[in-house]
Amino acid sequence: MNTLHIGLVGLGTVGASVWKNLRTQEELLARRCGKLIRIERVAEKNRERARLVGVPESQIVDDWRMLACDPSLDVVIELIGGTEIAADVIWESLSHGKDVVTANKALLAERGQELAAFAAERGKRLLFEASVAGGIPLLLALREGLIANEILSLHGIINGTCNYLLSAMASRGIAYQEALREAKELGYAEADETLDVAGHDSAHKAVILSALAYGFWPPLSEVHTEGIQKIDPLDLHFAQELGYTLKLLAILRSHPKSREIEVRVHPTLLRKGHLLSSVNGVFNAIAVRGDIVGETLFYGRGAGGDPTSSAVLSDLASLARGPLPIPDIPSPAERESRFSLRPMAKILSRYYVRFLVEDRPGVLAEIARVFATRKISISSVIQPEGHRGETVPLIVLLHRSRESDVQEACRIIETLPAVKKPAILLRVEDLDGEDERSS
Ligand SMILES: NC(=O)C1=CN([C@@H]2O[C@H](COP(=O)(O)OP(=O)(O)OC[C@H]3O[C@@H](n4cnc5c(N)ncnc54)[C@H](O)[C@@H]3O)[C@@H](O)[C@H]2O)C=CC1
Ligand SMILES: N[C@@H](CC=O)C(=O)O
Ligand code: NA
Numbered sequence: 468m469n470t471l472h473i474g475l476v477g478l479g480t481v482g483a484s485v486w487k488n489l490r491t492q493e494e495l496l497a498r499r500c501g502k503l504i505r506i507e508r509v510a511e512k513n514r515e516r517a518r519l520v521g522v523p524e525s526q527i528v529d530d531w532r533m534l535a536c537d538p539s540l541d542v543v544i545e546l547i548g549g550t551e552i553a554a555d556v557i558w559e560s561l562s563h564g565k566d567v568v569t570a571n572k573a574l575l576a577e578r579g580q581e582l583a584a585f586a587a588e589r590g591k592r593l594l595f596e597a598s599v600a601g602g603i604p605l606l607l608a609l610r611e612g613l614i615a616n617e618i619l620s621l622h623g624i625i626n627g628t629c630n631y632l633l634s635a636m637a638s639r640g641i642a643y644q645e646a647l648r649e650a651k652e653l654g655y656a657e658a659d660e661t662l663d664v665a666g667h668d669s670a671h672k673a674v675i676l677s678a679l680a681y682g683f684w685p686p687l688s689e690v691h692t693e694g695i696q697k698i699d700p701l702d703l704h705f706a707q708e709l710g711y712t713l714k715l716l717a718i719l720r721s722h723p724k725s726r727e728i729e730v731r732v733h734p735t736l737l738r739k740g741h742l743l744s745s746v747n748g749v750f751n752a753i754a755v756r757g758d759i760v761g762e763t764l765f766y767g768r769g770a771g772g773d774p775t776s777s778a779v780l781s782d783l784a785s786l787a788r789g790p791l792p793i794p795d796i797p798s799p800a801e802r803e804s805r806f807s808l809r810p811m812a813k814i815l816s817r818y819y820v821r822f823l824v825e826d827r828p829g830v831l832a833e834i835a836r837v838f839a840t841r842k843i844s845i846s847s848v849i850q851p852e853g854h855r856g857e858t859v860p861l862i863v864l865l866h867r868s869r870e871s872d873v874q875e876a877c878r879i880i881e882t883l884p885a886v887k888k889p890a891i892l893l894r895v896e897d898l899d900g901e902d903e904r905s906s
Contacts, residue, residue, distance in 0.1 A: 470503040471787045474534030474565075476556050477547035478511040480654040481570055481597065483520045484772030485544065485779045492780060500787035504780075510534050535559035542786055544779060545569040548658055550577055557582055561591050568782040570597035570775060573662065576671035580684040583796050592795060594782035599672040600625055600751045602774030603767040604781060609679040609755070610795065616757025618680040621719040622898060623753035624746050625672045627770030628656045628663035629695050629715040634747035637703050637712070643696075655749055655770040666694035666715065669732040673717040677730050678796055680719060680755075683806040685730045691811040693733040702821060702891060705862050708849065709819070711736035712744040716896065727809035736819050736895040743898070754898065812871035817846070817895035820877060822861045823888040826853040830885040831861065837883075841876050843868045858887050864895065 473489075475482055489496075489506055497503045510531040511517040517527045528534070534543055535556060543560035545553050545567060553574050557567050567586065569575070575582070575598055586593040596606050600623070609618070624630050628650045635646035647664070650656050655663075662668045670692040678684045695715050706713045716735040721728055737744040742764055746752040751769030756762050768774035824830050831848065838845060844866040853859035865873065877890040 468497060468503050469501070470505050471783065472539055472541050473504065473506045473783065474508045474510070474537060474540040474543045474560075475506050476510045476531045476534060476543060476545050478509055478513075478517050478520055478522065479546065479548075480772045481775045481779065482509075482511070482544075482546040483516075484776035485546065486520055486522060488773065488776045489780060489783075496780065496784055496787070500784050502787040504783050504787050507540060508534055508537065531556050532559065535565070536563045538563075540565060542566045542568060542783065544783075545571060546779075548573070550574045554578060554582075557593070558585070561586050561589050561593070564589070564591065566592045566594070566786050568594045568597075568779055568786070570595065570779060572598040572668065572671040572675060573657075576674040576687045579675060579678060583678075592786065592790065594785060594795065595675070596782050597775045597778035599675050600753060600765070601627065601767070601769040601771065602777040603751060603753070603765050603769065604778070605753055605765050606675075606679055607781070608763075608765060609676070613755065613757050613760060613763070616759050617721070617723075618719075619721060619756045619758055621676060621680060621717075621753060621755045622743060622896065623669075623672075623676070623717045624714050624743060624751050625676075625717050625753065625769060626663055626666075626669045626715055627749040627751060627768070628660065629666075629669070630746065630751065630769070631655060631749050632664070633695060633698070633703075633713060633715065636698075636700065637707070638747065643698075650749075653749070654772055664694050664696050666692040666732045669715060669717045673719060673730050673732055676717070677719055677728060681721065681728055681806055682796065683728055685728065685808045689808050691731040691733065695734055698734055699891065701860065702819075702893065705821065705849065705860070706736050706819070706893075709736075709847070709862070709864065710739050711819075711895065712739055713737075713893070714743065714746070716743075718896070721806075722809060725809070726806055727813075728806050729809045729814055731811060731814070734893055736893055738897060741898055812869075812874075814870045815867050816870065817867050817897065818865040818873050819893040819895055820863045820865065820873070821891040822863070822880065822886050823858050824861045825885040825887065826850075826855055826857050826859045827885065830883075833883055833885065834861070834863065834880050837876050837880050838863075838865070841868075841872045843872055843876055 632646040
């Protein structure tokens with residue numbers, strides 16, 4: 468039987484699972500792809516780690532260059548992470564005529580367009596199913612399953628670590644640091660966990676999703692990104708009370724009339740009862756709305772060695788089966804010029820705003836007046852009972868309004884003598900009426 472010869476660079480959480488699972492699934496994959504898929508050589512700078520994983524000594528090298536330029540290899544898998552050496556690994560491997568598989572969303576978000584163009588120029592393939600939503604075959608669905616649709620919107624819980632943390636804090640009541648320690652131990656977090664909790668990892672994935680859904684690579688530095696580090700348990704509590712669950716969401720929405728794409732990442736209140744609100748732990752879920760299919764939902768484990776390795780193996784199987792009759796990414800040159808990134812100030816959303824105010828008559832009326840002068844309408848208010856003269860939280864839910872108006876109103880409200888701290892502002896998504904929003 469023909470063999471696809473693989474070089475694997477990086478044998479950490481994901482790499483070790485790829486090594487293990489490719490061995491257990493070798494026969495099944497050969498049957499389904501008509502080719503043996505075999506890892507011939509592994510480059511891992513920590514030799515001891517490679518030995519512990521069970522890689523025979525004769526197959527381990529320290530220097531990835533030996534794989535990139537090995538003429539006997541067809542494919543190089545990059546699983547070291549980071550954006551510098553990893554870029555060299557991919558670049559060199561493509562230059563030496565190899566197809567490349569990677570899970571490196573940080574690198575793809577920064578340089579994906581350039582790397583994909585280079586691969587295409589060389590007649591090689593760059594595949595990265597594992598880079599978004601771990602084991603969920605989401606990129607495949609966007610590329611093939613939904614090919615007949617214009618993608619109207621996409622709402623995704625696409626960081627397993629953050630979802631694990633938020634779920635653990637809300638359901639088990641454990642502290643943020645303790646939940647983070649658990650997520651690290653389970654192999655979910657990035658080597659630098661700030662990438663997860665500050666929302667950057669979700670932003671990386673959102674950029675990749677935009678490339679797949681629209682052929683548009685938004686500049687990473689311009690994607691509005693907020694993380695979960697500053698989430699106050701108080702807001703988890705009030706969100707619950709108001710009938711919402713707090714999730715870190717990536718939101719993409721197309722606005723064909725203005726040729727703009729909305730791409731943003733921030734903690735978001737979702738009405739309890741929407742399927743995304745009950746996605747917990749390391750699970751990811753992505754609601755994709757297409758113009759003819761309507762709403763679709765993809766669910767599965769978004770991080771961890773085994774689920775992520777399932778996506779890497781699917782890319783290898785795709786290479787073993789031969790090239791697709793359609794490009795892996797919609798032709799950027801043609802579509803890129805059609806879109807720009809919608810500025811955050813222009814987005815429309817519902818909002819949850821928490822103020823800390825003096826508990827005295829007239830305060831609510833003063834705040835409501837500021838919103839009213841900007842034509843921002845309040846949908847509900849809660850204020851736990853306090854003692855006169857003391858400070859109390861005041862939570863205001865707003866109907867759909869423009870981001871810049873809400874921000875401006877909050878800045879003015881913060882100057883009122885009765886308001887004691889900067890406002891906490893969270894966006895609320897209902898996910899109903901999505902069709903009209905994409906205009
Ligand atoms: N852990 C997860 O759940 C997921 C990770 N990813 C991505 O997969 C990639 C790998 O992630 P993990 O396996 O979690 O990382 P890891 O930190 O567990 O593993 C990286 C491995 O690469 C090795 N390495 C680093 N530099 C090297 C070099 N120059 N030459 C040879 N070996 C080198 C390290 O010694 C380590 O064993 C990253 O890009 C990450 O963002 C993607 C989806 C899920
Ligand atoms: N750190 C990431 C790993 C998968 O992409 C996450 O937690 O989702
Ligand atoms: Na995936």
